[in-house]
Amino acid sequence: MNFAYNNLYAESIHLTDREVPVNQPAVPFPGGTGGRRGSRAALSGAAAKRVERPAPLRQAVYEALIELIVNRTLVPGQHLVEVELAEYLGVSRQPVREALQRLQTEGWVDLRPAQGAFVHLPTEEEADQLLSVRGVLETHSARLAAERATPEDVEQLWELQEAGVAALAAEDVEGLVTANAALHAFISRLSGNTVLAEMIGTVDRRVRWYYTPIARPRGNDAWNEHAELIKAIAEQDVEAAGRIMTEHTGRTRQAYHERQAVAES
Amino acid sequence: MNFAYNNLYAESIHLTDREVPVNQPAVPFPGGTGGRRGSRAALSGAAAKRVERPAPLRQAVYEALIELIVNRTLVPGQHLVEVELAEYLGVSRQPVREALQRLQTEGWVDLRPAQGAFVHLPTEEEADQLLSVRGVLETHSARLAAERATPEDVEQLWELQEAGVAALAAEDVEGLVTANAALHAFISRLSGNTVLAEMIGTVDRRVRWYYTPIARPRGNDAWNEHAELIKAIAEQDVEAAGRIMTEHTGRTRQAYHERQAVAES
DNA sequence: ATCCGGGTAATTGCATACAGTATGTCGTCT
DNA sequence: AGACGACATACTGTATGCAATTACCCGGAT
Numbered sequence A, B: 001m002n003f004a005y006n007n008l009y010a011e012s013i014h015l016t017d018r019e020v021p022v023n024q025p026a027v028p029f030p031g032g033t034g035g036r037r038g039s040r041a042a043l044s045g046a047a048a049k050r051v052e053r054p055a056p057l058r059q060a061v062y063e064a065l066i067e068l069i070v071n072r073t074l075v076p077g078q079h080l081v082e083v084e085l086a087e088y089l090g091v092s093r094q095p096v097r098e099a100l101q102r103l104q105t106e107g108w109v110d111l112r113p114a115q116g117a118f119v120h121l122p123t124e125e126e127a128d129q130l131l132s133v134r135g136v137l138e139t140h141s142a143r144l145a146a147e148r149a150t151p152e153d154v155e156q157l158w159e160l161q162e163a164g165v166a167a168l169a170a171e172d173v174e175g176l177v178t179a180n181a182a183l184h185a186f187i188s189r190l191s192g193n194t195v196l197a198e199m200i201g202t203v204d205r206r207v208r209w210y211y212t213p214i215a216r217p218r219g220n221d222a223w224n225e226h227a228e229l230i231k232a233i234a235e236q237d238v239e240a241a242g243r244i245m246t247e248h249t250g251r252t253r254q255a256y257h258e259r260q261a262v263a264e265s
Numbered sequence C: 001a002t003c004c005g006g007g008t009a010a011t012t013g014c015a016t017a018c019a020g021t022a023t024g025t026c027g028t029c030t
Numbered sequence D: 001a002g003a004c005g006a007c008a009t010a011c012t013g014t015a016t017g018c019a020a021t022t023a024c025c026c027g028g029a030t
Helices: A004-011 A057-070 A082-089 A093-105 A124-148 A151-169 A173-190 A194-234 A238-264 B004-011 B057-070 B082-089 B093-105 B124-148 B151-169 B173-190 B194-234 B238-264
Strands: A109-112 A116-119 B109-112 B116-119
Touching: A057 A082, A057 A093, A057 A194, A082 A093, A093 A109, A093 A116, A093 B093, A124 A173, A124 A194, A124 A238, A124 B124, A124 B194, A151 A173, A151 A194, A173 A194, A194 A238, A194 B124, B057 B082, B057 B093, B057 B194, B082 B093, B093 B109, B093 B116, B124 B173, B124 B194, B124 B238, B151 B173, B151 B194, B173 B194, B194 B238
Parallel strands: none
Antiparallel strands: A109 A116, B109 B116
16 A cells, blocks of 8 residues: 555655755854864855755655645544554654654644644634734735835736636636735745744645635635735835735635634534 | 753653643544544543643653753754764653654754754844744734733733842843743733744744843833733723834844844944 | 865664553453 | 453554765875
C-alpha cells in the first residue's frame, strides 16, 4: 500500500515556507559550538536560490498531511495512528512524528499525551474566533499595502482579480479558492511586514479549511469587494482600504455563520 | 554533566499551553481506526481537571530550551547540536528533535536541512514587524476586553496593576517583566477569544525575548498607561481601550528602536 | 599566497527496537 | 445481572543504530 511514496514527491515538493535552505550571511556568533563556517566574500549580492536541497521527508509528510486534512480524507476528530500514516506515505514513524509536532502548533491536529494525534475538530466558536483574528490581521495588512503599493503592484493585483472573476464565471470552485488565497497572500506581501504575512498565511489556510464549503455562494459579492479594495489601494487610501477589508472579512465571517445555520437545519 | 535532568523537572513542568490532556467529549467520528472509547455517563458535569498526565519529555525539553534561549544561555545564531542538548538535558535525541520542530514553527530557532537548528537571529526589522503585529492583536484584544469585562475582572486587573507598580518601585526587573506579561495575558483572556489569546501569548513571549533589556527605562510610563487602560476597560469604553492600547504598544515599539539606536552608538 | 582538491570528522536524517501506558475484553465474584 | 479485576492488545514515547550529507582541514598545484 505504499504507492503513495512517489505521489508524495511528485505532488508536494514545493517547499513553501519555513525550512530555510539559505545559508545565513555568516554572522560571527559569540558562544557557539565553535566557528565552523568560513567567510566567503564574493557572490553575496546575487540572491541565488540554491537548487534542490535534500528536502527532508518531514517537510513532504507535513504537506501531504495538510492536503489529506484539507481534502477531508482525514476527517476532523479522526485518530491518526502513526504507523498507518507512515506505511501509507512509505516512510518510517520518525518523520511522521516530526510533522505531527509542527501540525499541532499550527492547529491542524491535537496531540494527546500517550494517546496520539487527532485531526483537530473545530467548534463553531473557534472558527468564529479565527475569522475574527483574521479580519484584524488582514485589515492591518490592507492598510500597510495601501501605504506602500506601487503602480506595478496594483497592476498585478488587477491580474489576480481577473483570474478570480474568470474562475467565478467558469464556476471553478477549486480555482476560486486558489485565486482568493493568492489575492490575499499578495496583499499581505505588499504590506512589507513579513511576520504579518506569514501569520496571515497560516491563519488563512486554516480558515480556508473550515470555509471552503461556502466559497461558491459568497463568490460574487466577495470579488466585487476585492475590486473596491484594489481601487482603494491604488489610490493609496489607507483608511478606505482598511475599512473595506474589515467589512470584507466581516461579511465572510457572517457568511460562515449563515451557512452553519443552514447546515444544521 | 547531566545534572540538569532533575532541574528540568523541578523547574519547568508547568505544562502551559497545547498538549491538551483532556479527554474530548467522545465525538463519534466517521473514519477512524475504530471506536475504542466507551461512554461513562456520570461525573460528566463537574469540570474535574485530570491530574498529572505523563508529561512527555518533548514538552519539558521544549520549555527548557525556551528558557535557555530567553536567558541568553543559548545566544542568537548559535548552532544547536542535537546530541549536546540531549546530553545536557539528560534525554535522547528524539524528544529534542521533536521540541526543535515546535520551536521552529514558533520562531525560536531556524532549521536548516541537513545542517541542524540555529537559535533564531532576529533582525531589527523583524523585531519591528513583530511589535507592529503585536500592537494590532493587543488592540483588538483590549477592545473585546472592554466589551466584556465584569467588575470582578476589573478588580483582578487592578491587583495585577498593583503588583506591577510594586515591582517597579522595588526595581525588580524580573518581576516587572513577569507582571507586564501577566497583565497583558489577562486582558487577552478577557477578550473571550481563545485563538486570539493564544496568538498573543506566543507573540508576546517572543517580544519579551527581544525586549527584556529595555523593560526598565520604559517601566514608569508603561504602568501609567496600564492604569489608563484599565480605567477604560472598567468603563467599558471600547474606543478608548483600543486607542490606549494602540498607543501603548506603539510607544513600546518606539522605545525598542531608541534603545537600539543607543546600543549601536 | 591563493585557489582547488581529497580525505576525515562531525552531524543530521531516517529507520528500527524496546519499554511504558492506555484501552478493550473476558472471566469471576457478589 | 452488574461490577470489579486480571489479562491481552494496540499504540505511543523514548532510545539507539546506521547511512548520507555536510563542513572542516590540510596538502598540492597554479
